[in-house]
Amino acid sequence: MRRPFKTLYEQDIRFWRQPSARWWYGLLLIALCAIPLISGEFYVGELAGLFIFAIAGVGLMLLTGYTGLVSLGHSAFLGIGAYTEAILLARGVPFYITLPASALVTGFAGVAIGIPTLRMSGLYLAIATLSFGSIVGTVLQKWETVTGGFDGLPVKAPYLFGVKLDGPEGVYYMSLLVLLFVIWLALNVLRSPLGRAFVAIRDSEVSAQSMGINLALYKTISFGLSAAITGLAGGLFAHYVRHLAPDAFDVLLSIQLVTIVFVGGLGSLHGAIFGAMFMRLLPQSIALIRDDLPNWLGRMPGLEPSIFGLILVLCIMYEPMGINGRWMKVKAYFKNFPMHKASAFRRQKSYAKSERLR
Amino acid sequence: MDDAARLLQLVVNGAASGCIYGLIAFGFVLIYKATEMVNFAQGDIMMLGAFVAYSFIHQFGLNYWVGFGLAILVTALFGFLLDAIVLRRVIGQPQFAVVMLTLGLAFIFRAGAGLAWTYDSVGFNTPFTNKTVNLGGLVLGQDNVSILVGTLVLCGVLYLFFSRTRLGVAMQAASQNQLAAYYMGIPVRRIFSLIWAISAGVAAVAAVLLAPVSMIDVNMGFLGIKAFAAAVLGGFGSIPGAVIGGVIVGVVEQLSGYFLPPGFQDVTSNIVLLAVLILRPEGLFGKTIRKRV
Known part of the structure; x- marks a missing residue:
């Protein structure tokens, strides 16, 4: 892997890794701002969905990729954020309050599930968050006086300073703005002592603790922050779908969110974006090729989830670093073009690591 | 009396699921x-396993017991191959x-079952x-009783297998300490694949026992x-x-469906799970194990 030779501490915590990155990301931003002017409504809507999943992916990446805590219940946070947004808007609260409020409410929900699960790690945490997710999903279905039950909940169009932000373009620009904010926030968190503590906890809880990191505090912060960001995504998701149905926030959505993080590449914000691209573009590309496939395959109802499953399996078996890892390898190949070494990315061979003492 | 009989019936149903x-x-x-x-x-x-049994018993028209046995064998073979081909490669990953x-x-299995069999609910x-059985005035469905008896028999057989046979003891050794088991000449990798085979076989038994009570469809895995x-x-x-925990969860679920407002039954198992994880993470029978650094 290409590791820049760092000689200064400032180099390590700089916001832009390389000065040239500024220009590339600036160009990308200009292109993204221009897309709704030249492209059809459908693609703008799809891209808005991609941004929303990227926001949720960044939120989950902070928790799973950087703090090493796995959550199979993030659909619950997305749902709490979405319903908070819809309910507050229906009560006549202005939009510039509802969106931060949905982040805040979800953040508190994250802290609430974070505190009791502090002592758990790995597997137990995954199971606990899985059941938290399905409890919240059931509550969204059954608490009919507030959530409307199976009839769902219509979401009012948001107004910002008198401008109606409706339709795909409104959601597009809102999501883009929030995504930029979230990435900026995550980058800054990661170069602050807070983010350093997260990474230390991920790499080894025991050594983090012996360096004076308060595990309980930082894990709770990580949960709350991750949930709040996912709640923001949920608030935008409410405007994206415009009519909330409780069965959208089920276990499968949680698995999709974790797949974003895994297939994108654990431990990198690029990975969250790549994963969201994968997650949103795959159904579209399947829909495109579906008609060309043989009939028994093209008409198969479970085609999409099975391809998700297959890619997830292949990714874990052959490319545990995800899309981002593959991208780094391709980049490194061209960077040292004639001098490419096959062993440069060889995984360190490890044997079954026991997580228990016996 | 009526209430007590009703409760007892609920308990039996709960214990069966x-x-x-x-x-x-x-x-x-x-x-x-x-x-x-x-x-x-x-x-x-x-x-x-349920679909395999459905094929043997309903589609090929075999005797129930023959189909039962064949379904266990086929599913166990599937579990063996699953470990030998896929899972063995990810040893050492987090x-x-x-x-x-x-x-x-799981996604692939669901789609594969839908493709190979059907997406509709089937049964055999x-x-x-x-059928019902009358135990001293208590009328119970034979389906539920067969689940209870089948589980007991299976547990007995597996207990004897793990404590009395060479292979069973080798499996215990391999799970206690892989390295030491290797040194003792136990083929640990094959043993692991066999363990996957046994647990797939147990899953097939569960599936066939469940068949009279519930329909077979691709989403039954969410159990x-x-x-x-x-x-x-x-x-x-x-x-x-695990087995006792299962019975407790099943009984609590049935009773909460009876005593609590509707909707609670669906989340009972989740609430039990979270409560146990928060209050007593080592479970009812587990030992506290510290993590190795």
Whole structure:
């Protein structure tokens, strides 16, 4: 892997890794701002969905990729954020309050599930968050006086300073703005002592603790922050779908969110974006090729989830670093073009690591 | 009297569905103890077992018991190959990678079953369907009783297998200490694949026992989520604990459906699971184990 030779501490915590990155990301931003002017409504809507999943992916990446805590219940946070947004808007609260409020409410929900699960790690945490997710999903279905039950909940169009932000373009620009904010926030968190503590906890809880990191505090912060960001995504998701149905926030959505993080590449914000691209573009590309496939395959109802499953399996078996890892390898190949070494990315061979003492 | 009989019936029904959770949890625990992997696809292996049994018994018209045996064998073979071909390659990767891997496999199994069989709900006739047994005035469905008896017999057989046979003892040794087992000449890798085979076979037994009570469809694997509650309640490292935990979860679920407002029954197992994890993370039968640095 290409590791820049760092000689200064400032180099390590700089916001832009390389000065040239500024220009590339600036160009990308200009292109993204221009897309709704030249492209059809459908693609703008799809891209808005991609941004929303990227926001949720960044939120989950902070928790799973950087703090090493796995959550199979993030659909619950997305749902709490979405319903908070819809309910507050229906009560006549202005939009510039509802969106931060949905982040805040979800953040508190994250802290609430974070505190009791502090002592758990790995597997137990995954199971606990899985059941938290399905409890919240059931509550969204059954608490009919507030959530409307199976009839769902219509979401009012948001107004910002008198401008109606409706339709795909409104959601597009809102999501883009929030995504930029979230990435900026995550980058800054990661170069602050807070983010350093997260990474230390991920790499080894025991050594983090012996360096004076308060595990309980930082894990709770990580949960709350991750949930709040996912709640923001949920608030935008409410405007994206415009009519909330409780069965959208089920276990499968949680698995999709974790797949974003895994297939994108654990431990990198690029990975969250790549994963969201994968997650949103795959159904579209399947829909495109579906008609060309043989009939028994093209008409198969479970085609999409099975391809998700297959890619997830292949990714874990052959490319545990995800899309981002593959991208780094391709980049490194061209960077040292004639001098490419096959062993440069060889995984360190490890044997079954026991997580228990016996 | 009427109320007491009703309660007792609920308890039996709960215990029967709890046995199914327990048998799925048994599969989790067996694999977890040996390989420290958690098989989130266990419920879906059960679903495959159910479809295989459906093929043998309904489509090929075989005798119930013959079909039962063949379904166990085929599913066990499937479990063996699954470990030998896929899971063995991810040994040494972080535990959560395996969780995601099995979740991905579960998606594939569901789609594969839908493709190979059907997406509709199916069922087959068993000797226990729609019959009742009268135990001293208490009328119970034979289907539920057959689940209870079948679970007891299976547990007995597996207990004898693990404590009395060479292979069973070798399996215990391999799960206690891989390296030492290697030094003793135990083929650990093949043993692990056999352990996967056994837990797939147990899942098939659960599936066939469940058949008179519930329809077979591709989504029946979501029972696996309830089985987690059973495994956690039992301590996630204790095989009898898993079965007993399953029975407790099943009974609590039935009783909460009776006493609490509707809607609570669906989340009972989840609430039990969270409560156990928060209050007593080592489960009812587990031992506290510290993590190695």
